[in-house]
Amino acid sequence: MKAAVIVFPGSNCDRDVAVALRRSMTRDPEMVWHGDSALPKVDLIVLPGGFSYGDYLRSGAMAAQSPIIREVVARAKDGFPVLGICNGFQILVETGLLPGALLRNSDLRFVCRDVWLQVENRQTIFTSSYATSIPLRIPVAHHDGNYYADEPTLDRLEETDAVAFRYCRGPDGPDEADGAANPNGSARDIAGIFNDQKNILGMMPHPERLADAALGGTDGQPLFDSLVSALAG
């Protein structure tokens, strides 16, 4: 299987995610510049983390209007798999492919640390390799990760099993030094969501940053392995 990573001016996790993809897929992803208008023949599109267009106007707002995104939106609506991490999640909500918005963190601080996540739905192409209910340790690094949606939308996300990940307590209980389980004030502790058809995932935490034992953990790797087992062949 092959993935495309869309690179915007200001993306800074494009190479990290390329390494994680290569590890699971055993081949290099195609790096696609935001100004291109055609996508290569691939099985997965990844919108990486970073600060596309310097977060001007709103995080993800400018990237959501870039030429390549029109093609991404068209394919995503047809059921094509799309993964948005951090700034990629912000871009996905700005395009309207995912509901809600990502506001400034409730304590106004840029938060950069590991958090614990509960996998809420394991029956998807993104999460099938997470076998147990043990929380995952994955890093976050963002200023605008405070997930907001109105109450009916939040209810609908839960009713349709579209909540992908929730911030939770770690296995050793709360640790005051690390701060609260929910790092940004997100509604209902939501860290990542799917669309209705579950072919699109947007998440604030960075699975690509803990997908190699040399980096101190591998809890992010099953996400990429899940995609391989669903899409390869």
Next chain:
Amino acid sequence: MKARVHITLKPGVLDPQGKAILQALGHLGFDGVSDVRQGKFIEIELDETEPNTAREKLASMCEKLLANTVIEDYQIDLD
């Protein structure tokens, strides 16, 4: 024609920046400030001279880019 677009958070959407400003005003000794909401103000120069057409164009700009209507309202003023 000059247009002024005000973008504000919808009522009910939490505004942590407004809250921080409210607190800072209190620290500076400004009493009687009960709430602060922070928004955006954008000035736009248009070639269009017909106010209704300009308004339509600006509304479309707000819907597509300037505002995120999930969380923000916008108001358009023309000179």
